[in-house]
Amino acid sequence: MAIKKWTFTVDPGEANLRLDQLIAQRTDLSRRTAREALKLGGVQVDRKRTRVAGRLAKPGAEVRVAYDPDLPPVPDVAIPVVYEDAWILAVDKPAGLATQGTWATDRHDLLALLKTQRPDLKPFLHHRLDQGTSGLLVLAKDPKANPGLATAFASRELEKLYLARISEPLDACTVEAPIGRRRGADPGRFGCEGDLIDPKSARTDFRPATAEETAGLAPGHYVVARIHTGRTHQIRVHLAHLGRPVLGDALYGGASSDRIWLHAWRLGLKHPITGEDLRLEAPPARFRA
Structure with missing residues (x-):
């Protein structure tokens, strides 16, 4: 499957939403998957990665979300x-x-x-x-x-x-x-x-x-x-x-x-x-x- 991507601007009425709630509301990701995307580093607010699901995004902030449903587990290989x-x-x-x-x-x-x-x-x-x-x-x-x-x-x-x-x-x-x-x-x-x-x-x-x-x-x-x-x-x-x-x-x-x-x-x-x-x-x- 292709990587899913969204970019949107936070509306004034969304100022009190947690970031995981906001992502679930503005994308087709569930709140649980939104938290997974945050954990992996797939969320940026104003071009800076964030992992804080409970963060409140400010109105006017740009939010970028990318989620790859086919990502394997985080690799554990020694780099020669x-x-x-x-x-x-x-x-x-x-x-x-x-x-x-x-x-x-x-x-x-x-x-x-x-x-x-x-x-x-x-x-x-x-x-x-x-x-x-x-x-x-x-x-x-x-x-x-x-x-x-x-x-x-x-x-x-x-x-x-x-x-x-x-x-x-x-x-x-x-x-x-x-x-x-x-x-x-x-x-x-x-x-x-x-x-x-x-x-x-x-x-x-x-x-x-x-x-x-x-x-x-x-x-x-x-x-x-x-x-x-x-x-x-x-x-x-x-x-x-x-x-x-x-x-x-x-x-x-x-x-x-x-x-x-x-x-x-x-x-x-x-x-x-x-x-x-x-x-x-x-x-x-x-x-x-």
């Missing part, structure tokens, strides 16, 4: 650490896990799990991975690392390599095609052609993966992708543009599979504090035969 020092943390994000909270929940994502498992951490996010994509994600642990990481990701002063499995072979090539959101697409998706909203330049280099790089992986056609820009769904969109969508990527026409075969594999960057050249790698364990 690839690299850590006093300033930064690099982890191997599991597939199927959102990087940060969504409209419907802020308890089912990587940041929430890290904060639960490491209460001492106050991580700062500078880039994201799609929910279905696994692999390397770098976060700042210390605010002093924020400027350096922000500059690196914004100015492309790093090397990001991904491993993708596709259904047919692909020769080495470079795709320079702008990416924008497809107007009216439901579910929402991006593209390189047609009626696009705010298309932005995007460049991706592709090459076939070597036998050494794919040793031990499930048999198939693998490509290594290097992105020079950071557009939403960039690799997925550019491969679909080439007629070689990622295996398992139903949104962009990929052949059916039990997973999206896309992994953030290697990352090269300068340490934001020490200036040391870091070469990080997260082996694609879930691709193993």
Whole structure:
């Protein structure tokens, strides 16, 4: 089922209603389900999440409600650490896990799990991975690392390599095609052609993966992708543009599979504090035969 969403403004006559009562009155959720949505972080008042069912919303306040009836239990998985020092943390994000909270929940994502498992951490996010994509994600642990990481990701002063499995072979090539959101697409998706909203330049280099790089992986056609820009769904969109969508990527026409075969594999960057050249790698364990 699709996520249910509502946005409304509190009327003066509703000023004395508890938030769970108000939500039940203005949506098709029961009061009990409204409390569940609040607990999961799916309610915002004036763009700020709240979990207080007994809160009285002020007239004129904007209330946003999102409820996903298909949400699984809050995950309890250990997040593998690839690299850590006093300033930064690099982890191997599991597939199927959102990087940060969504409209419907802020308890089912990587940041929430890290904060639960490491209460001492106050991580700062500078880039994201799609929910279905696994692999390397770098976060700042210390605010002093924020400027350096922000500059690196914004100015492309790093090397990001991904491993993708596709259904047919692909020769080495470079795709320079702008990416924008497809107007009216439901579910929402991006593209390189047609009626696009705010298309932005995007460049991706592709090459076939070597036998050494794919040793031990499930048999198939693998490509290594290097992105020079950071557009939403960039690799997925550019491969679909080439007629070689990622295996398992139903949104962009990929052949059916039990997973999206896309992994953030290697990352090269300068340490934001020490200036040391870091070469990080997260082996694609879930691709193993």
